[in-house]
Every structure is written in structure tokens, then in C-alpha cells.
Amino acid sequence: MEGEGKLSIYRAARTIKRRENTLYNALRSIYDDSIFVGEIAQLWPELPLLANLRCGLWYAPKFHSGCYFKSTDGHTGNWSFNTSRLNLHVAHLAGQKGGCIIVDSTRKGKRFPDSMSKTIPIWTCVLNRAIANHRRKRQDHVKPMDEEPNTPAAHSHERDWDSSLHLPLWVSKTEKASIETRLEKWTEELELSGADIASLSSSLKKPLRQLWISQKTVIWLNEVPDHDSWDFTPIILVSASSSASTGLIQHRATSEFSWNYIPGAGDDEESWARGLSPELFWNNVYDIMNSGPDVCNRKVADMVEKDRVYRAQRGQDAPQVIVKPQKSLLHSSTSSSCVESLLSLDSLDVVDDIQFSEADSTVYWFGSTNTAVGSALAAANTTSVDCILNCDQNSISVGHLNTEAYLHLSMVNSKFDRFSLRSNLASAVNFAKLNLSKGKRLLVCCHNGEDISVCVCLAILTALFDEGGTFDDGKSFSEAKITKLDMRRRLVFLCKFATKARPSRGNLKQVFGFLSEGGDSVLS
Structure with missing residues (x-):
């Protein structure tokens, strides 16, 4: 009892x-x-x-x-x-x-x-x-x-x-x-x-x-x-939040509704937002505020579903999306590396082109706050990308590419599967090696462009490119033992351009484990 x-x-x-x-x-x-x-x-x-x-x-x-x-x-x-x-x-x-x-x-x-x-x-x-x-x-x-070394x-x-x-x-x-x-x-x-x-x-x-x-x-x-x-x-x-003593509930009221204030309410959105995004919230903020506590859940659920249908109808979550050229952010003519921002989607998502070679072999990192499904295909069509490595859980319809030019490796975050990335890296690097060695241009994408696709690009960059950023088919990788410092330096290079990148510690550990073990002999 x-x-x-x-x-x-x-x-x-x-x-x-x-x-x-x-x-x-x-x-x-x-x-x-x-x-x-x-x-x-x-x-x-x-x-x-x-x-x-x-x-x-x-x-x-x-x-x-x-x-x-x-x-x-x-x-x-x-x-x-x-x-x-x-x-x-x-x-x-x-x-x-x-x-x-x-x-x-x-x-x-x-x-x-x-x-x-x-x-x-x-x-x-x-x-x-x-x-x-x-x-x-x-x-x-x-x-x-003529200046003394210790002068003021x-x-x-x-x-x-x-x-x-x-x-x-x-x-x-x-x-x-x-x-x-x-x-x-x-x-x-x-x-x-x-x-x-x-x-x-x-x-x-x-x-x-x-x-x-x-x-x-x-x-x-x-x-x-x-x-x-x-x-x-x-x-x-x-x-932004109003501080209060721990456990103290702040009751607030308007002329129509009473409610309880939550400090730092924006934290841990998966536990409370019910699919609502900050962008969708601000697009409908007055409607939501005026709905009141009793009908808020139903109102938000309706908005989330309508937004999903709206995006699907316009190809934002399907194999069509409107793209427009964007001015190059950076082009370095003095080194073997070139980085350009190529495309800006209607939803203001950005595709960052990370070109690791002065030759034709190119790797693109794809970033999006939405799913990669339609956006990756549109990017491939617009930028003449020859092949796509899709690391999202959802596949992409790519009728214009042959089976050798498209690889779908379903990966999830390390929080859900500690070995998801590790078990797919050998296939990912092999696919990249096969296509880049033929001078093809590769697009790497995932569901948000913040973690998994960044880690896959990091593995490709480390395994197939030398320190200067030139594709060498894995020669430098096979001749040297990769250290954490080597990987960190390449990650810093990636994050310089992929400013939305947020690779998780668990996924980075999987990349290092793969590289430190010789890439499972995929380069032998």
C-alpha cells in the first residue's frame, strides 16, 4: 500500500x-x-x-x-x-x-x-x-x-x-x-x-x-x-526568459484567457511542439494566440497538416522544387579548394557547394531544414550533379540517373542507433570513390544537412582527398595513420562553409572509428 x-x-x-x-x-x-x-x-x-x-x-x-x-x-x-x-x-x-x-x-x-x-x-x-x-x-x-625587441x-x-x-x-x-x-x-x-x-x-x-x-x-x-x-x-x-524561483508557477492572464508562464519554453521542442516549427508558428502567431488554451492543440494540428500538404503540393517535400542562382560566396584561385553557395530554395534553405578539387571531381554537401527528397533532385538537375548519395531515411525518385549514379543508404542519428552511420560508411566511401575517380560530381544529402551528411562528407574528404583538398583516390589516406587532429582539421574546414553543421559526438566517433581502422579496407 x-x-x-x-x-x-x-x-x-x-x-x-x-x-x-x-x-x-x-x-x-x-x-x-x-x-x-x-x-x-x-x-x-x-x-x-x-x-x-x-x-x-x-x-x-x-x-x-x-x-x-x-x-x-x-x-x-x-x-x-x-x-x-x-x-x-x-x-x-x-x-x-x-x-x-x-x-x-x-x-x-x-x-x-x-x-x-x-x-x-x-x-x-x-x-x-x-x-x-x-x-x-x-x-x-x-x-x-632598428626597433628593440622589448620596446613599448x-x-x-x-x-x-x-x-x-x-x-x-x-x-x-x-x-x-x-x-x-x-x-x-x-x-x-x-x-x-x-x-x-x-x-x-x-x-x-x-x-x-x-x-x-x-x-x-x-x-x-x-x-x-x-x-x-x-x-x-x-x-x-x-x-529571453523571465527567471523565477524553481517550482514557482507564474499565473498570467489576458482579458480573455488565463495561462501559466513557462521559462525557456522553446527548449526541447520535440516534447511539446507537436510538429509545429518556429517558422510556422510565426506565420500564424496571432491566430494561435487568439485561439486560447481549449482549442490550441486542434488549431496547431490543423496548421501542421495543412502546411505538410501545402509543401507536398509545391514539391518542397516531393521531386520538384523551384531554385534560383545565388551569387558565389567564395572562390579561391590560389588553392586547390573552391567553395560556392550555388542555390537558394524558396524556403530560404541553402545548398552549400564544397568543392574539394581543382579538377572535375567535386563533392557537394546539401543542407536543408526540410527533407532532402525534392531539393536534392532539383539541385542535381540545376547544377549538373552526376550522382547522388542519399543518407536520409526516405528515398528519392531519380529517373534521370542510372542505378550506378544513385545510392540510398538509410541512416539515423546515433541517439537511435549507435552503429547506423558506421555500418554504412564503407558503402558511402566506395560509392564516392567509384564516381569521383571518373570525374563525376557527387551530391551528399540527408534530412536536415546538419549532422549525418556532414559526417559522411567528412569521411569522404578524409579518405579520398589529401591535406590540400585534392582528390587522390585515397593514396594519402592509405599511407598515413589518421589521428583525431587530422579529422578535426578537416571538420573545421567543412564547418567553415557549412555554418548550419552540428555533427553529434556519437556520429563523429563512428567516423573516427571507421577511419582509424583503415576504412574497412575499402581503399585497398
């Missing part, structure tokens, strides 16, 4: 929690918090607004772009600077625009998530240190013959470029000291990763430094400084 009583209490608590975390409560909380985000964005309208994926993406109808700073990299005792999530496009963008605003939120009753309290401060500090090292080496290299002029750049660690006041001095002991190692890892520090140094005129803004921050509107007036490049961190 005692056990049954405890179980009943547990079930009752779960029932109450589910009742509080309804779909309407989550969406209404997001909408209210978005008003605050909009107000902050208007204080510095020149600065681009970025969403820290995935949670931050819910809190504004439109973002310039996204970034990926994980809170786990800032957890106490687990601090990390991860070279697979360099977010260098954020630093470049901040340098071009004079700063940027990053939006995120947290459920845990804190004012700021650990991604903002520690992960991003560690990131800015390591980048600043690497840039300072680069500038010192460059200055030493071009130092005038010789070291003025080190004083001007702030490379210290700036953490918020709520992070203890003990924790800060522990993080500082790791900074030199992280800086060395960044420098060894192959990241283009010289380009970062050219983009940034002032060192990066973060500022923190939450709903409890007091801002005097008549004293808001211009972002150009600071002696640093500001990374303004906006925590």
Missing part, C-alpha cells in the same frame, strides 16, 4: 506538470518573451540578431542567422572549447557589423543559460587569444630593423588587444580560476585545428567581448550607448 501511495503521488505530480506544460502555455510564454527580445533588438538595430539553436530560434519572427553554443560546454567542471562547434561565422559577422545579438533562454530558473554564462565567454576569450598570438607573430615578422611600441598591440577572460559576476572566482588554467590548451587546439585565424584578425578591429541582458536588466533608454563607442566588439547575450 505504501508503494502504491508513493506511485500515486508521483503520477499526480506528473499529471500536474503535464497540465502546466500545455502547448498553449508554451507558445504564449514564447510570444510574451519575444516582445522583450524585440525591444532589445531595437536598441541596436544595426546589429544582426542571431538565434542560439535550437531553443533561441523560437523567440523572434526573423533572425539574421543561427549559431550553436552548447550549455554543456559551460557546465561546472565540464568546461570545454569544442573545435567542432567553432561558430567562426559569428565572429566574422560581428567584425563586419560591429557586433551582434545572440538570443537564447533557459528553463532552470536561472537568469542565463550556461551557454551564455560560460560557453560564449570561453569562446570569445580563446578567439581573442589566438588573434593576439597571430598579430604578435606577424608583428615580430615585419618588425623594423613592440608590445603595444598586446596591451590594446584584450585577451582576458570576462565572466558574469554570478560565476565564482574559484570557477573562473579553474577555467583560466585551461585557456592556453584550448588556444593551442584552435591554432592546430586549421582555423583561419588570419581572416578572423582581419575581420575584427576590436577584441570580442560579451554583454548580458535579461528581463531583470535595468536599461536607461536615454543612455543606451552606440555599439561603436565601446572599445570592444560587443556580443550582446539576450536571455
Whole structure:
């Protein structure tokens, strides 16, 4: 009886929690918090607004772009600077625009998530240190013959470029000291990763430094400084959620409905969104808000189904999609690598062309927030891609390609199958080798272009191309033992252009296992 009583209490608590975390409560909380985000964005309208994926993406109808700073990299005792999530496009963008605003939120009753309290401060500090090292080496290299090595002029750049660690006041001095002991190692890892520090140094005129803004921050509107007036490049961190004591329910009401506020409601969208995406939410936000708690679930289900049918009818989830040329982002004539953004879909998804060779052998990485089904085929038709490697669970109708030019390898994330990627990599690399050796152009795609297709491209790039990015049919791979550093350097190269890339640790481990074992002798 005692056990049954405890179980009943547990079930009752779960029932109450589910009742509080309804779909309407989550969406209404997001909408209210978005008003605050909009107000902050208007204080510095020149600065681009970025969403820290995935949670931050819910809190504004439109973002310039996204970034990926994980809170786990800032957890106490687990601090990390991860070279697979360099977010260098954020630093470049901040340098071009004079700063940027990053939006995120947290459920845990804190004012700021650990991604903002520690992960991003560690990131800015390591980048600043690497840039300072680069500038010192460059200055030493071009130092005038008559200048003494230890004169104030010789070291003025080190004083001007702030490379210290700036953490918020709520992070203890003990924790800060522990993080500082790791900074030199992280800086060395960044420098060894192959990241283009010289380009970062050219983009940034002032060192990066973060500022923190939450709903409890007091801002005097008549004293808001211009972002150009600071002696640093500001990374303004906006925590969208209203902080409250853990377990405290905030009851709110409008003239028509009452509801419960959920801090950080945008987090873990699979558990509550019922198929609703941020884009679909903002396209129908007023209709959803006016529907009220009683009919919200039915209203959202209807919207999700209509959107699915709408996309299918227009080929966005079928073998037709309208594409248009987009201006090339980068073309390097001084190296064997060339990267261009080729296509922009109607849904503003982007196909990034990663060309690893100065010859005809080309690998395309395909990225999409929707399924790859129709988009990959349209990309193949438009860019004269000769063959497709489809890593999505869904197949593609490719009547114009023969059986040797299309391979479907159904793969799932490591959370669902720890060996799904590993068991398919031999076939993927063999298919790539067969076609690239004939000078064909290969398209690699998956359901979202963020993880699996990136990892497959990483395996192909490492196994079939040399360090300079030239296709060599696996010769350099067969002659050397692949290390984690080798793979990390190639991943940094990929992520430089595939800014949406978010390869999971589990999938990267599968790629390294495949490569470190000689690629299962597929290249022998």
C-alpha cells in the first residue's frame, strides 16, 4: 500500500506538470518573451540578431542567422572549447557589423543559460587569444630593423588587444580560476585545428567581448550607448526568459484567457511542439494566440497538416522544387579548394557547394531544414550533379540517373542507433570513390544537412582527398595513420562553409572509428 501511495503521488505530480506544460502555455510564454527580445533588438538595430539553436530560434519572427553554443560546454567542471562547434561565422559577422545579438533562454530558473554564462565567454576569450598570438607573430615578422625587441611600441598591440577572460559576476572566482588554467590548451587546439585565424584578425578591429541582458536588466533608454563607442566588439547575450524561483508557477492572464508562464519554453521542442516549427508558428502567431488554451492543440494540428500538404503540393517535400542562382560566396584561385553557395530554395534553405578539387571531381554537401527528397533532385538537375548519395531515411525518385549514379543508404542519428552511420560508411566511401575517380560530381544529402551528411562528407574528404583538398583516390589516406587532429582539421574546414553543421559526438566517433581502422579496407 505504501508503494502504491508513493506511485500515486508521483503520477499526480506528473499529471500536474503535464497540465502546466500545455502547448498553449508554451507558445504564449514564447510570444510574451519575444516582445522583450524585440525591444532589445531595437536598441541596436544595426546589429544582426542571431538565434542560439535550437531553443533561441523560437523567440523572434526573423533572425539574421543561427549559431550553436552548447550549455554543456559551460557546465561546472565540464568546461570545454569544442573545435567542432567553432561558430567562426559569428565572429566574422560581428567584425563586419560591429557586433551582434545572440538570443537564447533557459528553463532552470536561472537568469542565463550556461551557454551564455560560460560557453560564449570561453569562446570569445580563446578567439581573442589566438588573434593576439597571430598579430604578435606577424608583428615580430615585419618588425623594423632598428626597433628593440622589448620596446613599448613592440608590445603595444598586446596591451590594446584584450585577451582576458570576462565572466558574469554570478560565476565564482574559484570557477573562473579553474577555467583560466585551461585557456592556453584550448588556444593551442584552435591554432592546430586549421582555423583561419588570419581572416578572423582581419575581420575584427576590436577584441570580442560579451554583454548580458535579461528581463531583470535595468536599461536607461536615454543612455543606451552606440555599439561603436565601446572599445570592444560587443556580443550582446539576450536571455529571453523571465527567471523565477524553481517550482514557482507564474499565473498570467489576458482579458480573455488565463495561462501559466513557462521559462525557456522553446527548449526541447520535440516534447511539446507537436510538429509545429518556429517558422510556422510565426506565420500564424496571432491566430494561435487568439485561439486560447481549449482549442490550441486542434488549431496547431490543423496548421501542421495543412502546411505538410501545402509543401507536398509545391514539391518542397516531393521531386520538384523551384531554385534560383545565388551569387558565389567564395572562390579561391590560389588553392586547390573552391567553395560556392550555388542555390537558394524558396524556403530560404541553402545548398552549400564544397568543392574539394581543382579538377572535375567535386563533392557537394546539401543542407536543408526540410527533407532532402525534392531539393536534392532539383539541385542535381540545376547544377549538373552526376550522382547522388542519399543518407536520409526516405528515398528519392531519380529517373534521370542510372542505378550506378544513385545510392540510398538509410541512416539515423546515433541517439537511435549507435552503429547506423558506421555500418554504412564503407558503402558511402566506395560509392564516392567509384564516381569521383571518373570525374563525376557527387551530391551528399540527408534530412536536415546538419549532422549525418556532414559526417559522411567528412569521411569522404578524409579518405579520398589529401591535406590540400585534392582528390587522390585515397593514396594519402592509405599511407598515413589518421589521428583525431587530422579529422578535426578537416571538420573545421567543412564547418567553415557549412555554418548550419552540428555533427553529434556519437556520429563523429563512428567516423573516427571507421577511419582509424583503415576504412574497412575499402581503399585497398
